[in-house]
Amino acid sequence: xxxxxxxxxxxxxxxxxxxxxxxxxxxxxxxxxxxxxxxxxxxxxxxxxxxxxxxxxxxxxxxxxxxxxxxxxxxxxxxxxxxxxxxxxxxxxxxxxxxxxxxxxxxxxxxxxxxxxxxxxxxxxxxxxxxxxxxxxxxxxxxxxxxxxxxxxxxxxxxxxxxxxxxxxxxxxxxxxxxxxxxxxxxxxxxxxxxxxxxxxxxxxxxxx
Numbered sequence: 001x002x003x004x005x006x007x008x009x010x011x012x013x014x015x016x017x018x019x020x021x022x023x024x025x026x027x028x029x030x031x032x033x034x035x036x037x038x039x040x041x042x043x044x045x046x047x048x049x050x051x052x053x054x055x056x057x058x059x060x061x062x063x064x065x066x067x068x069x070x071x072x073x074x075x076x077x078x079x080x081x082x083x084x085x086x087x088x089x090x091x092x093x094x095x096x097x098x099x100x101x102x103x104x105x106x107x108x109x110x111x112x113x114x115x116x117x118x119x120x121x122x123x124x125x126x127x128x129x130x131x132x133x134x135x136x137x138x139x140x141x142x143x144x145x146x147x148x149x150x151x152x153x154x155x156x157x158x159x160x161x162x163x164x165x166x167x168x169x170x171x172x173x174x175x176x177x178x179x180x181x182x183x184x185x186x187x188x189x190x191x192x193x194x195x196x197x198x199x200x201x202x203x204x205x206x207x208x209x
Contacts, residue, residue, distance in 0.1 A: 107189030
């Protein structure tokens with residue numbers, strides 16, 4: 001059973017990556033803009049509210065990954081919700097590009113955002129991050145993710161890469177009851193990168209003395 005779950009996890013990553021690659025390869029077309037708009041408009045709606053974006057999503061999903069009832073499977077939800085978040089981040093960020101050298105979970109992404117804040121402004125971001133990762137329900141996590149991505153979009157102008165395929169994997173595992181291990185992983189990356197940046201700044205200051 002665990003092998004099947006892990007196989008589905010790989011499908012989730014690959015499916016999300018293929019969808020994003022296709023959209024980025026034709027990002028100026030009217031069809032891509034319509035898909036992204038439909039993704040944003042589908043946020044918070046039931047299955048019927050997201051029908052318009054299913055053709056591109058189902059194109060890359062293996063048959064065993066597709067749900068068999070009116071309820072979305074964990075995999076379908078993970079990919080759909082990730083693509084909705086991608087569409088939010090992509091809005092207004094025309095030059096947003098994938099950067100394979102910066103892959104990592106959301107802790108890595110938001111740590112890079114954190115270093116752009118003045119010292120006195122980091123505490124509110126830390127508080128928001130901690131509230132997000134300690135969400136007790138999946139819907140609560142998505143709500144806080146949308147808030148954090150809004151901040152990321154505002155501050156980064158699209159030059160901080162978020163590994164959306166990895167995020168889709170993490171959302172899948174959150175729904176499978178792995179919340180605690182995800183919280184630990186996200187926190188480690190968020191604060192580890194913060195400490196590394198602090199050490200780099202200290203080294204630079206030492207060299208100047």
